[in-house]
Amino acid sequence: MKPTVRDLDIRGQICPSTLLTTLREVNTLREALRSGAVELLVLTDSRDATHTIPGAVSSMGYRVEVEPRDAHYAITVRRRGP
Amino acid sequence: MIPPTEMAISFSCLTLGAAAGFAMHRSDFCLAGAFRDWFLFRRTDLLRALGFLVALNAAAFAALGALGALPVFPFPLLGPPTLATAAGGFLFGIGMVLAGGCVVGVLYKMGAGSVLAAVGLGGIVAGSAVYAEIHVPWRSLAAAGALPRPAVTLPGLFGASPLWVGVAALGALAAALWRREAARRGTPSAVRGYLTPARAALALCAVSAASCVLASMPLGITTFYAKLAAWGEEALWPGRAGGLAYFSAVPLDVYLPLWDTALRGGPGPTWDGIAAVQGPVVVGIALGGFASAVRLREFRLRAGAPLRQYGSALLGGMLLGLGSRFASGCNVWHLLGGLPILATQSLLFAAGMVPGAWAGSRLLARFVIPAAVSGGALSTLVAAPDRSP
Numbered sequence: 001m002k003p004t005v006r007d008l009d010i011r012g013q014i015c016p017s018t019l020l021t022t023l024r025e026v027n028t029l030r031e032a033l034r035s036g037a038v039e040l041l042v043l044t045d046s047r048d049a050t051h052t053i054p055g056a057v058s059s060m061g062y063r064v065e066v067e068p069r070d071a072h073y074a075i076t077v078r079r080r081g082p
Numbered sequence: 083m084i085p086p087t088e089m090a091i092s093f094s095c096l097t098l099g100a101a102a103g104f105a106m107h108r109s110d111f112c113l114a115g116a117f118r119d120w121f122l123f124r125r126t127d128l129l130r131a132l133g134f135l136v137a138l139n140a141a142a143f144a145a146l147g148a149l150g151a152l153p154v155f156p157f158p159l160l161g162p163p164t165l166a167t168a169a170g171g172f173l174f175g176i177g178m179v180l181a182g183g184c185v186v187g188v189l190y191k192m193g194a195g196s197v198l199a200a201v202g203l204g205g206i207v208a209g210s211a212v213y214a215e216i217h218v219p220w221r222s223l224a225a226a227g228a229l230p231r232p233a234v235t236l237p238g239l240f241g242a243s244p245l246w247v248g249v250a251a252l253g254a255l256a257a258a259l260w261r262r263e264a265a266r267r268g269t270p271s272a273v274r275g276y277l278t279p280a281r282a283a284l285a286l287c288a289v290s291a292a293s294c295v296l297a298s299m300p301l302g303i304t305t306f307y308a309k310l311a312a313w314g315e316e317a318l319w320p321g322r323a324g325g326l327a328y329f330s331a332v333p334l335d336v337y338l339p340l341w342d343t344a345l346r347g348g349p350g351p352t353w354d355g356i357a358a359v360q361g362p363v364v365v366g367i368a369l370g371g372f373a374s375a376v377r378l379r380e381f382r383l384r385a386g387a388p389l390r391q392y393g394s395a396l397l398g399g400m401l402l403g404l405g406s407r408f409a410s411g412c413n414v415w416h417l418l419g420g421l422p423i424l425a426t427q428s429l430l431f432a433a434g435m436v437p438g439a440w441a442g443s444r445l446l447a448r449f450v451i452p453a454a455v456s457g458g459a460l461s462t463l464v465a466a467p468d469r470s471p
Contacts, residue, residue, distance in 0.1 A: 011384060011386055012196070012384035012385055012387050013386070013387045013388075014182040014198050014387060014391040014394060014395060014451070015114075015115055015118075015183065016118065016119060016122065016123075016451075017450075017451045020122075021451065045380070047107075047273050047276075047380075048110040048112065048115065050271065050272055050273040051271065051273070052123070055125070066272035066273070067272065068272065068273070068274055070379075071379060071380045072380075073272070
């Protein structure tokens with residue numbers, strides 16, 4: 001089954017809101033993310049977050065991908081593995 | 083009419099500021115984030131890069147001193163130690179976390195389009211204006227808190243030479259340690275035009291050293307913020323700024339042998355040495371951030387933050403303005419300029435700023451970006467791997 005994508009648009013926010021808000025969402029969606037039912041798509045314009053989010057969320061056991069888009073970045077958090 | 087020599091100095095400072103702003107934007111070299119993220123997430127890479135930069139500057143200043151390229155030592159505007167500096171550092175530490183950047187960070191972020199950073203900048207100017215109103219009683223308090231031995235640097239306190247060789251050795255040691263650290267890391271980045279913090283530190287060290295040669299002092303900008311406050315007051319309330327003791331002070335009085343000219347100036351609402359040196363650095367840092375963002379096609383006006391984040395930026399900016407006046411300088415001045423020569427004022431500033439950044443981090447997580455993680459420390463969540471699925 002294709003996972004549902006949950007968008008989290010946090011462009012323009014104060015540092016380190018991007019990481020804190022992403023951690024909150026990962027925490028809230030924990031079960032759905034772990035089961036693979038949901039993927040989290042974070043939109044951010046914080047250059048620093050392209051390092052901090054993958055670092056933090058990877059250490060929690062998730063797979064993270066960062067992709068440049070227009071004037072911002074898309075960070076996808078999903079379950080590790082198939 | 084600005085004399086040609088002063089214009090040349092200003093243009094040099096503008097170039098240095100632009101180089102600093104460009105490098106800081108490319109690496110997101112946020113000095114506030116270095117401490118904030120250590121307290122919130124136990125993240126240390128930026129803090130290590132900052133330590134590396136301080137050590138590099140120590141080595142660079144030592145080399146310049148040995149070559150006779152530092153005409154004024156200790157640097158101008160560094161004064162004898164007082165506990166007031168630590169108090170100012172504490173306020174500054176809180177402010178830089180709440181504002182989402184320090185007095186320099188808000189500039190390159192604003193240049194890249196952040197409206198929040200512009201609000202923080204407005205707060206800094208407002209905080210500087212508030213300080214001008216309480217300057218006289220604060221100055222008495224600072225005098226009461228003066229340490230018994232008024233040495234400007236730690237070596238001077240003990241009657242020793244500036245310890246150029248020892249400081250340079252320390253810098254070289256730190257650089258060697260960093261190289262080992264960098265060799266272990268080196269993860270590729272998906273971010274466009276990324277400059278690693280180590281490379282940004284090298285660039286900022288070059289800027290600091292060039293500033294010492296060109297302007298006889300390391301980078302500093304906060305007296306110019308006070309000058310902006312004075313100009314603003316003069317525009318809104320003519321005669322007010324001229325009547326305040328703080329705006330009449332002329333703390334800068336230095337001869338620049340490279341340019342064969344003297345610079346005098348202070349926070350008052352006139353074009354003077356402070357405006358000629360610090361003003362272009364301020365503009366340059368913002369322009370550097372802007373140029374970097376435009377070149378990466380990342381420039382956008384960004385204003386979508388919740389209202390409480392704007393409140394935080396404004397309050398944090400005001401604390402930055404107040405704290406930097408209480409401490410006679412900001413984190414860039416003290417950490418990157420004073421600390422490398424073991425200036426006593428700068429050591430006290432750091433002693434106050436670090437707990438201030440801790441307090442600011444608590445306030446930020448509690449009131450500004452609340453409920454990030456329920457029922458546990460952030461660092462615990464980040465550090466402990468979730469073994470699922």
